[in-house]
Amino acid sequence: MNYESTRGGMTPRPFSDILLEGLAPDGGLTVPVSPPRVPRDTLEAWRALSYPELGAAVLGLFIDDIPPSDLLRLTRAAYTPALFGSREIVPLKPLDGGLTLLGLSQGPTLAFKDIAMQFLGQVFEYVLGQRRATLNILGATSGDTGSAAEYALRGKRGVAVFMLSPHGRMSAFQRAQMYSLQDANIHNLAMDGVFDECQDIVKALAGDLAFKSRYRLGAVNSINWARIAAQVVYYFWGWLRMTDGSRSPGEVSFAVPSGNFGNILAGHFARVMGLPIRHLVLATNENNVLEEFFRTGVYRPRSAAQTYATSSPSMDISRASNFERFVFDLVGRDAARVRDLWQRLAADGEFNLRDLQPSFEARYGFVGGTSTHADRLATIRTVHERSGVLVDPHTADAIKVARAHVEAGVPMLVLETALAVKFDATIREAVGHPAPVPAHLRNLLDLPQRVHVMACQPALVRDYITQHAI
Numbered sequence: 001m002n003y004e005s006t007r008g009g010m011t012p013r014p015f016s017d018i019l020l021e022g023l024a025p026d027g028g029l030t031v032p033v034s035p036p037r038v039p040r041d042t043l044e045a046w047r048a049l050s051y052p053e054l055g056a057a058v059l060g061l062f063i064d065d066i067p068p069s070d071l072l073r074l075t076r077a078a079y080t081p082a083l084f085g086s087r088e089i090v091p092l093k094p095l096d097g098g099l100t101l102l103g104l105s106q107g108p109t110l111a112f113k114d115i116a117m118q119f120l121g122q123v124f125e126y127v128l129g130q131r132r133a134t135l136n137i138l139g140a141t142s143g144d145t146g147s148a149a150e151y152a153l154r155g156k157r158g159v160a161v162f163m164l165s166p167h168g169r170m171s172a173f174q175r176a177q178m179y180s181l182q183d184a185n186i187h188n189l190a191m192d193g194v195f196d197e198c199q200d201i202v203k204a205l206a207g208d209l210a211f212k213s214r215y216r217l218g219a220v221n222s223i224n225w226a227r228i229a230a231q232v233v234y235y236f237w238g239w240l241r242m243t244d245g246s247r248s249p250g251e252v253s254f255a256v257p258s259g260n261f262g263n264i265l266a267g268h269f270a271r272v273m274g275l276p277i278r279h280l281v282l283a284t285n286e287n288n289v290l291e292e293f294f295r296t297g298v299y300r301p302r303s304a305a306q307t308y309a310t311s312s313p314s315m316d317i318s319r320a321s322n323f324e325r326f327v328f329d330l331v332g333r334d335a336a337r338v339r340d341l342w343q344r345l346a347a348d349g350e351f352n353l354r355d356l357q358p359s360f361e362a363r364y365g366f367v368g369g370t371s372t373h374a375d376r377l378a379t380i381r382t383v384h385e386r387s388g389v390l391v392d393p394h395t396a397d398a399i400k401v402a403r404a405h406v407e408a409g410v411p412m413l414v415l416e417t418a419l420a421v422k423f424d425a426t427i428r429e430a431v432g433h434p435a436p437v438p439a440h441l442r443n444l445l446d447l448p449q450r451v452h453v454m455a456c457q458p459a460l461v462r463d464y465i466t467q468h469a470i
């Protein structure tokens with residue numbers, strides 16, 4: 001299985017080559033040259049597999065330069081009951097109104113990003129070991145992605161992590177989660193500034209090509225293909241748990257709270273591979289750029305200044321970084337057309353695919369909807385009353401939109417992207433009491449913290465990396 005660029009300017013390369021890279025050299029995103037297909041009898045034969053076994057089976061279709069037995073070793077190390085709290089790894093929980101939660105947030109940082117990151121940590125260490133290479137991951141975080149990356153890469157050989165975060169602007173829980181890590185290869189740099197300034201420093205340092213190559217800087221952002229591939233697995237897992245093999249065609253719908261379009265893109269790939277998915281229900285919050293696209297065919301990203309800060313903050317995205325991979329399929333994998341659309345985007349701030357809009361649902365199964373702060377609160381409250389389950393604000397957005405798309409005879413799986421305890425202020429506002437803290441995290445706030453506070457200057461971060469890079 002080789003990978004090419006959505007803009008056509010890259011010689012196809014195997015998985016291990018694209019794993020450590022960000023954007024393709026032509027500015028596009030890497031995608032499989034020919035997405036694998038899973039015949040129905042293969043799918044049925046996967047019913048008996050454990051989560052790590054299914055992971056190795058699905059990922060093996062995307063990765064042919066790692067032997068299957070090694071891949072299984074990696075998924076077994078990534079998906080353990082110790083890390084994810086149960087043998088199932090991804091448990092299902094029934095809700096009212098024909099909905100079921102797909103429990104993706106049982107990992108170390110209580111959010112779905114752990115699932116992709118834990119695999120990424122294993123496969124990075126494996127590939128770097130084979131190449132006798134090292135990598136220094138540089139990133140900025142406002143909370144969630146950074147901590148998932150740190151928990152996945154802590155203690156891994158050949159990798160160090162330099163994570164910038166805005167000093168004093170994360171919740172006490174988020175700070176404790178990141179800064180309590182004591183591993184020597186994890187460096188938390190708390191910057192006296194806001195998230196965008198942290199992000200600017202990362203861009204400046206990664207954009208200095210001499211510095212980047214001298215210190216072998218890498219990233220683990222949401223365009224990393226291995227993350228998408230690892231997310232495809234749980235669509236198969238959810239489908240296998242919701243069907244019993246007796247009904248044909250056995251379609252299932254999935255509702256996905258979306259920001260950078262990484263999670264739902266994995267669902268798109270699962271569907272392209274032949275998984276019987278009826279609808280991919282895309283839920284946005286007030287930042288509804290993607291919902292607008294699926295409704296109208298017009299893609300009009302907003303500036304940072306026009307992006308609202310909402311109570312589902314991980315979906316406060318103005319520009320969905322993975323969207324180009326879907327558009328590539330939408331235009332018939334025509335790289336020249338993708339190049340043209342992104343040129344138009346740069347020039348006009350938007351493009352439109354109105355002519356293709358009827359195919360979004362008919363051919364690709366996509367439908368969309370928006371959820372607001374009031375919807376979020378009402379949903380958290382009613383789900384709690386009716387099912388006794390406290391959902392986080394992002395999952396609540398997906399539940400709200402999913403309810404409008406429930407169909408008789410088609411199970412609806414809602415992807416649970418975080419646990420309620422991570423967003424305690426909104427939970428209190430909705431139900432009047434705090435969310436329960438998982439037993440193993442009760443003393444988190446009391447643990448010693450390891451963090452370097454510094455002024456928001458690129459030169460200081462550069463010096464720090466120069467001294468601590470591996």
Ligand SMILES: *Cc1c(COP(=O)(O)O)cnc(C)c1O
Nearest residue numbers: 258259260261262263314394417
């Ligand atoms: C990252 C994140 C999302 C959005 O996922 P995308 O892959 O960016 O669409 C939704 N909810 C939570 C809790 C997240 O952390």
